Every structure is written in C-alpha cells, then in structure tokens.
C-alpha cells in the first residue's frame with residue numbers, strides 16, 4: 001500500500017474553513033462586511049473571551065429572506081455575483097459565498113434575521129456546519145449573527161491564537177478599519193462588557209478625530225493622475241505610527257505604500273489613505289484572504305500618492321543633513337526608495353528595494369557622505385560611524401537617503417564596495433517558489 005491517502009471530504013472542508021477563518025478578528029471582518037453589504041446603517045458588535053466565547057454582530061440591514069436562511073451556510077452560497085466576473089470590480093465586499101459556510105464549520109452559529117419585505121423572521125442554528133434547527137421568530141428588520149465557541153472542533157487552531165489582549169486588539173483594529181471606510185454607518189463595539197467604540201454617523205474627518213481622540217482635525221489632501229485618485233487625512237502629532245490604506249473602499253495592506261507613507265510622514269503620524277484605482281491594475285491574488293494587494297503599476301501608484309504631498313516639499317541638501325548628522329526631516333524629504341529591514345552584527349544595514357535585498361557596510365556608507373562634504377579621505381574616515389554601533393531605524397534611513405542623494409556610489413573613496421545586493425528571486429528559487 002502506498003503512503004498517500006486522500007483525506008475524506010469532511011476533513012478537507014474543515015481545513016479549508018480554518019484557512020478562511022484563522023482568528024476571531026477574521027470572523028468579525030466577515031460579519032461586518034456582510035452587514036455593510038446588506039446596507040446596514042448601524043452595526044453593533046459584541047465579543048466575549050476575546051471572541052473565542054462569543055462574537056455577536058447585529059445589523060440594521062435589509063435582512064435575509066426566510067427561504068434563503070438555510071442556504072446561506074452552504075458552500076458557494078452568495079447573492080452577490082452570478083458567475084465568474086472580475087471580482088475586484090464588484091461593488092460588494094463579499095463575492096465568494098464562503099464566509100458563513102466557513103464560520104459555521106468551526107463554531108456554533110446562530111443567525112437570526114428578518115427581511116424588510118417579511119412580517120416574521122427566521123432563526124438558524126448550526127453546530128460544526130450541521131444545521132440543527134430552523135424556526136420562525138420575531139426579529140426587527142436586519143440580521144443578528146452569533147458565533148459561539150469558535151474553533152471548538154479545531155483545538156490546534158485555538159492553541160495558535162495569541163493572548164486575549166492581542167486578539168481583542170485585532171478585533172478593535174478590524175472594526176476601526178471598516179468604521180474609517182464607512183463613516184456614514186454607526187458602529188458600536190463592546191468587548192467583555194466594556195464599550196470600546198460608539199460611533200455615530202459622521203464625515204470622514206470627524207470620524208477620524210473621534211476614533212483616535214485627536215485634538216485637532218487632520219490635514220487633508222487630494223491628488224489625481226491618469227491612474228486614479230488618492231485622498232489622505234493625516235495627523236503628524238500622533239503617539240505612534242499608524243497608516244490605514246483603503247483601495248476602492250476595502251482595507252488593504254501593501255508594503256511599498258506603508259514604507260512610502262512612513263518616509264513621507266515620519267514615525268509619529270496617523271494617516272488614512274483612500275485610493276481609487278481601476279480593478280484591472282490590481283493583483284489581489286497575493287493573499288488568500290485578500291488582505292495584501294499588489295499593483296501592476298506600482299511606480300504610478302506611488303507617484304499618485306507622492307502627489308498628495310506635492311508642492312510644499314523641499315529637498316534638503318547633503319550638507320543640511322550633515323550639519324545635524326543623523327537627523328531626518330521627514331515632512332520635507334522626498335521618499336526613501338528603501339525599506340529598512342534591520343541591522344546585522346552592528347555592522348551591516350539590511351534594506352529592501354525593488355526585488356533586491358541590500359547589505360550595506362554602515363561605516364563605508366557614512367564615510368562616502370562625509371567624504372563628499374570634506375573631500376578628504378582621512379578626515380572622512382576618522383569622523384565616520386564605526387562598525388559596532390547600534391543604529392536606530394531613523395539613523396539607517398538617513399544614511400541611505402544620503403547615499404541616494406549622492407547618486408548611489410558603488411564604492412567608498414578607497415575603492416571598497418559599499419554594498420552587496422541579493423536578488424530576492426534567487427531566494428525564491430532556492431525555496432522552490434515562483435517569483
């Protein structure tokens with residue numbers, strides 16, 4: 001007998017479900033998206049045990065027809081698209097007909113709902129995906145979904161969850177994302193009996209001020225190019241760095257945009273960026289839950305975002321930067337093309353740019369900049385940063401920025417190479433992965 005076995009369908013679907021829903025925040029995301037797709041004007045979310053005991057989402061949307069109630073937990077059950085379409089161009093958040101099915105598989109699920117056209121509502125109760133009961137109830141127009149004992153049948157998944165605090169935070173962040181995307185919808189979030197968010201319908205900037213408790217209205221800017229439109233709200237006096245990015249109304253994550261914003265706005269900025277870009281320029285297949293997005297014309301997208309900060313900018317000269325050796329003036333600087341990955345052995349700066357990982361010699365990097373200023377090798381070398389010095393991210397960024405401004409020299413004044421770059425493609429090949 002061979003060693004390969006084909007898993008029974010029940011096991012396969014449980015595994016698949018566990019992939020759509022990895023943690024409580026994923027459930028919250030799916031239920032909130034469904035509520036928004038149902039045109040809810042008010043969404044109330046309640047969780048217990050960091051979402052492991054209970055996640056309850058109640059909406060004032062159009063509700064579910066009684067005859068549809070048994071269907072919504074079936075695989076591929078959706079009212080949102082009829083066939084194969086350009087999934088990113090559709091107007092709703094949902095389209096796979098997958099979420100409720102997956103959630104049902106890994107929890108004890110109750111859906112209570114009344115459609116606006118019906119006098120009575122319906123209730124469905126399912127355990128591990130199996131429908132146990134369907135009954136008639138009274139319920140206001142709209143839907144209440146309760147997810148109890150998440151992962152009761154996937155104990156391994158429960159073990160992989162982070163601390164309750166972290167899981168709760170992920171839930172709050174999820175709700176905040178949608179609350180930012182839809183300021184005209186009222187959101188209420190309660191965790192372990194405590195009110196976390198209570199947001200009335202508002203304008204975009206009012207909502208930002210309210211969620212983050214800002215003491216003044218964030219700056220606002222709009223830009224348009226041939227590729228699309230960008231709108232940003234940013235507050236540069238925040239206690240940490242927080243960037244929210246939305247693409248055609250969906251919260252997304254994109255590394256390059258994050259880096260770009262950080263370079264433009266610095267480390268104490270809260271920014272909310274809305275992009276409207278035609279769906280055919282977006283590659284959503286990067287992440288199974290479609291959280292990470294790649295753009296086919298990335299440079300153009302970054303240029304569009306760059307235009308948001310347009311005119312006011314001033315490029316500091318190398319001399320300016322050297323006067324205060326490792327100070328960075330974020331607001332006024334053009335963006336750094338690199339994403340800093342870290343420092344190795346207090347000697348090398350590791351950074352990523354366009355498909356390559358660069359290893360820079362920190363001492364030589366500093367030396368070329370000083371040489372450019374003094375024009376004197378020995379002096380430059382003496383006053384330079386030594387290997388063995390810990391650098392902050394800001395310091396590393398300042399060094400790379402100077403190097404970019406100097407025209408990206410390959411060697412130091414003595415002719416030693418400044419960096420070594422490794423194509424990520426190579427690494428992918430080594431790992432048998434397609435680039």
Ligand SMILES: Nc1ncnc2c1ncn2[C@@H]1O[C@H](COP(=O)(O)OP(=O)(O)OP(=O)(O)O)[C@@H](O)[C@H]1O
Nearest residue numbers: 034038063072078079094095096097098099100143
């Ligand atoms: N809160 C709700 N209000 C009204 N209808 C809902 C609600 N939640 C789910 N439905 C109905 O149930 C169907 C299945 O929901 P489900 O989330 O599983 O799939 P989807 O939203 O169509 O796609 P996706 O899997 O991408 O989220 C939806 O298409 C919708 O018709």
Ligand SMILES: [Mg+2]
Nearest residue numbers: 030034094099
């Ligand atoms: Mg859905």
